[in-house]
Amino acid sequence: MGVSVLHMHMVVGNPKARSRTWEAASEVVRQVAERAKTYGFTVEESQEDLTLLGSELVQWPSPSVEEALGRISEVDFLVVASPTFKASYSGLLKMFLDQMPPGFLSGKTVVPVMVGASPHHGLAVDVLLSPQAKRFGINILREDQVSVSRHFAGKPDRMVEESLPYHWCEDIPVLSDCLASLACRLWDSYDGGDHTFYVGEVVTLHPGEGRPLLFFHSAYRRIGDVL
Known part of the structure; x- marks a missing residue:
């Protein structure tokens, strides 16, 4: 029986590079990867820091954004992370999600992660990000x-x-x-x-x-x- 490969990828939409949002998403990926390995999977991990795309997110078409979407199209497991800003996810992440064509996430396991500074933000991920699927x-x-x-x-x-x-x-x-x-x-x-x-x-x-x-x-x- 061949070895199953699980391609994991995380997208972080915090305007601040290497933020708490990045750390939270990395921890989710780490725990899922450890669990997958106990089932015999070989795990391949990759990341997408949307701050590196910058102004290209508002350009159309953008080779850099198309390359990022191309990488995501090949993965099995996707973590999408954002800080909670004014009770919503970041504009940086929204600009990226808006460039995904219909059905782009079909067939993928998508785990939304939102980092908040208040207990009142507890439902933000369910109300805002989860319904995107x-x-x-x-x-x-x-x-x-x-x-x-x-x-x-x-x-x-x-x-x-x-x-x-x-x-x-x-x-x-x-x-x-x-x-x-x-x-x-x-x-x-x-x-x-x-x-x-x-x-x-x-x-x-x-x-x-x-x-x-x-x-x-x-x-x-x-x-x-x-x-």
């Missing part, structure tokens, strides 16, 4: 897929990881072997205090067979016989 997938598991649920609930199992079949649906990776998989488009989001609630429009549905896996009162359960 606009699409997400949902997998409904069968009652015999407890190990799969545990794997995605923070108890990773390498055997589960290597045996999970998946396919691309609307440029979103979803499980092939489950009760149902859905590709959704973000419809709206609502502030729920310490949570943000996302409402999605189902674009594609792939139904399977079986009974659903349930989790209730801290235990996995199954639906009983029909009365």
Whole structure:
């Protein structure tokens, strides 16, 4: 079996070079890389400091910006980081994101990071950066897929990881072997205090067979016989 390579890249949109934002993004990359290596991945890392692009971000076309986008187009895992400025992400990052064509981030794992100076900035990343992806997938598991649920609930199992079949649906990776998989488009989001609630429009549905896996009162359960 060949060695799997994970291409990781981080984009930092802080006007100050080598800032706290850069340090936070670097730490995210470091931790994910360490975890990936335990699963046998060879990790390749690269960085994009948007301060180096400077005024070229407002030029069109810009060879330097096109080269930066070209590097990002080849990666699997992308960390996008920004300081919180006036309750939003930086104008530097916005100018860069605006030059990405539609669907540019499809098929990539994108992790948004925002660094704030106040607890009031805690929801900024969910409200502002996360919706940029606009699409997400949902997998409904069968009652015999407890190990799969545990794997995605923070108890990773390498055997589960290597045996999970998946396919691309609307440029979103979803499980092939489950009760149902859905590709959704973000419809709206609502502030729920310490949570943000996302409402999605189902674009594609792939139904399977079986009974659903349930989790209730801290235990996995199954639906009983029909009365």
